Amino acid sequence: MFKESKLRSIIKSLSWRLLATLTTILIVYIFVGDTKVAFSIGGIEVFLKMLVYFFHERLWEKIRFGRREIKPLVIWITGLSRSGKSGIGRTLTEKLQHQGYKAEHLDGHSIRDLFPETGYRREDVNRHIKRIGFLARKLEEQGVVVVATFLSPYKESREFVREVTARYFEVYISTPATVCAARDQKGIYTRAASGDLANFPGVSSKYEVPQKPDLVIDTSEIEQKDAAEMIFSRIRKKL
Template sequence: MANAGFTIWFTGLSGAGKSTLSEIIEQRLRARGRNVEVLDGDVVRTHLSKGLGFSKEDRDTNIKRIAFVCGLLSRNGVVCISAAISPYREAREWARQEIGNFVEIYVKCPIDVCRQRDVKGLYKLVDEGKVKNFTGVDDPYEEPENPELVIETDKETIEESISRIFARLEELGYLESETVVGRA
């Protein structure tokens, strides 16, 4: 299974660190010789899900589209990384069933820390009343009940998070350990 395709599904609030983790994981998986594709929530909304709003139905449709692409890629040997808020448990569970080789990673970060980071300026827009139905503020975020891993980006360094992610992927059999890779 160590060379099979699979999907890493990062979920968490805006500003939690999903995109940052995805970029580093992508680089390190490529360095290990893996084919990798990242489906970042912002990029997907610009291209694959253009025209969708932020109602529950539209958010679920967005997640189903991401899951469909991840499923196609994963079954063809690609490591697919989804970095989308994906606020609803039911949609994430649907994605898990649809994809199969699925590793849910909850990028957990308190909303006050996400607000302080506010890398995209979205929380500021919410505070100014320019954005409504924002996940974690005036729209719900349903925390995962049984993710394969919880990463708390306010309590650990990026490097600690990355190490924990790789250790978990190795433990689950999706990756060979670095020591085995180095000897090959």
């Protein structure tokens, strides 16, 4: 957040008026060839233009044309592990920021790194996601577009986020578990399949498929970059 001081604005206004009026004086002098006339016109212009500018500003203050409030929204990206959520979210956030929007990427992994005590049982996950929803709402209230990428396998907490935020846009990354498992280099899918990891959505626990997502993307067919582009073009009108 930047602020310009009143003094800067005042000095800048004076410097513009000086420069603008000197320009007028110069033009008049070139045409009329009379220094006295040129400076008299300049002298009157200084005051008259300030007055005219003031009324011009007040008039435009009343004209609504072209002025719109940016209503941010919460873009909630849900899907299995290794489905490409984080990458899509990162690209989308950068795109939004590049377009001049305030945007924040909340990512499941980085937040869990900060709160290692967060559990993986159903109630732990639901509680975690609900709190993220609250964080998203607070950011949304401050005019920030939130891009949230969380596995978020349970309907209960996703619905809580939908309720608690003003504008919720749900993106379901529908990439099948087999495709995600093939991409997995850390061996989490193998560990889950062997029974080593309990509560692993899509393998050892259920991923509750969203019933009414605003957008469905399968990253077995679509590149992450294009997926981010798809989401952006869908939400653009909403902003």
